[in-house]
Amino acid sequence: MSLLKNIPTNIITGFLGTGKTTALNHLLTQKPEEENWAILVNEFGQIGIDQAALTQSSEGVNVKELVGGCICCTLGPSLTSTLATLLRQTKPDRLIIEPTGIGHPAGIVDTLKNEHFKDVLELHSIICLVDPRSIDNIEIMEHPTFQDQINLADVIVLNKTDLASAAQITTTEQKIAGLYPAKQKQVLTTQGQIDSSLLDITHRLKETESQPQQHKHLSLDGNNANPMIGMLFQPRPKEPFHKGSINDGLHTMGWIFNPADKFSTHKLEAVLQSVKNVDRIKGVFNTDKGWNFFNQVGRELSIETIAYRRDNRIEVISQQGHDWSKFEQQLLSCIIN
Template identity: 55%
Template sequence: MPKLENIPTNIITGFLGVGKTTAINALLSQKPKDETWAILVNEFGQIGIDQAVMETPSDGVAIKELAGGCICCALGPTLTSTLAILLRRSKPDRLIIEPTGIGHPAGIIDTLQNENFRDILDLRSVICLLDPRSLDNQETVSNPTFQDQINLADVIILNKTDLATEAQISFAEQQSTMLFPPKQAVIKSINGEVSLNLLDLIGKGGRQALFPDAHSDAEISASNLATPSTSSKVSLPTVQLQLIPKPAMPFVKEGQSNGLYSCGWVFNSEDVFKLDSLKSIFKSLLKIQRIKGVFHTDEGWVLYNQVIDEATFSPIAYRRDSRLEIITTQALAKEDIQKNLLACLYTS
């Protein structure tokens, strides 16, 4: 059995909704056919969706999803064991880690460089995706995790430049190139299109977190409801959805951490939604940071993506079940949302 050592490893960070999963899909499309890649995806929400969204080749890619908190804090104790199992099983030629959008990279970097992985992993460029428009949002700019995602990155990708103004792009590029230590590269991108060569850039060192304890006092809670009327408390690292929900009786999970609230639903694959009705529900929600979902609708299976008030629907190949995750800055009225979601279903 070949020894696991010096596996090229990258962390791809960026705030909520900046396009990390899209960028990883773009990188996977460039993967050499003779290589195996391992992808570890971390989601803040309780319902894993990113693994369903990743359009991976038929072989040569092993994906592991960790949902229900940040691997830098809530799921920190499980990161080492999960990563070890993923590496043993896949024996990859490259490892890519995608933390949640509110995840602080410092703890992940420390884990990858500790005695457990020092000889196994070769940490290369830490890549941060940045939407130039986010620099207009003072609440985002003042967020310690947002600042350290940029500060600890070796490469900055200015993504979604097709949606930003020239002034916003120019300002973001100027600010990124002025950072010290200098970045290895500052690249403009649309739809997460980046060159594979960026993965093998090596950080020059000297990068330090300004807010290493940004998540240390985070309040974390979660609940798992087997049906809308039954609840039980569980710890985040062990949250799993193993049962299949019955038609029109979804599972729902909620969590809270770092000033954000999440609530997610998993529906039976036979539940079919009216797409126009879904759009109306999502438009009516307030204080939204992120909505992501895959739905079986009257217009086929679709992926829904919303960042604050910017939303898109697109076709998706996923067919297992309909699922939804909502992240907000205030507690969610989950019963009302679920009632409205069920009202969108076709009934026989």
């Protein structure tokens, strides 16, 4: 990497379900044609979904995914090697890192400033997306990860403002305006529509950022070294693979189905909406209405068309365990061929 120097680097952070991937997709539409961008995505669960949800059809976009924990702790050693390989192979004009919604960005900043990357990468703005409705959720507001994300950010983006009340937006703006040191920029938007000029704001490291605590990690199957990604073979039709873990008190379970398995959209909607006490569900499915990306935060479910075709996959994040075998059978019942 000796020939690589001062590559503009951004971190796009935010709590679970704030719209980071949607915002990143919007930024990719603004990429100058002559530039080559490298994207490193970190997912908390064992089954990677965000890489499938990112727009990769344009030239000069190279996406790499790290799954199975937070790159600030559980996957810390993997971050250095993965990042070095990504930079060496793609020689990007810009690097953007999207950590998991429950990850502390401070650990990533430390990696970017270590002896391996301090001359190769130049940290620009850290952009944090916030859902203004979180102002009424004390569990989120008092969560140390949420507070670290806010404190470390240079730019705060209030996303999903069309779903929030005027009072929620005003109160959130006032709280952010009262932070010290002051944020360099605060913007309001919907559906992650942010301008790429935000990427060129210089990062200003703050003395007052809180220090992340070490995440505790426990894998359900005791195997942390081989998350189920990049598999060289497909599961058989109607015989999905599954992988689960417990990280930092949150349960995750993911499944990968054969791409030939076709699902009923109507049945899938009913199954996903019937699951109680889950924080997040993301999935890519070959359905009777084409390939679609299912994105559910709490009780809010959105469905969008997607270009991904490699396999069917789904990931569930919850604060408590579930009868995953029963849920798998419910998914299987949605297959129509």
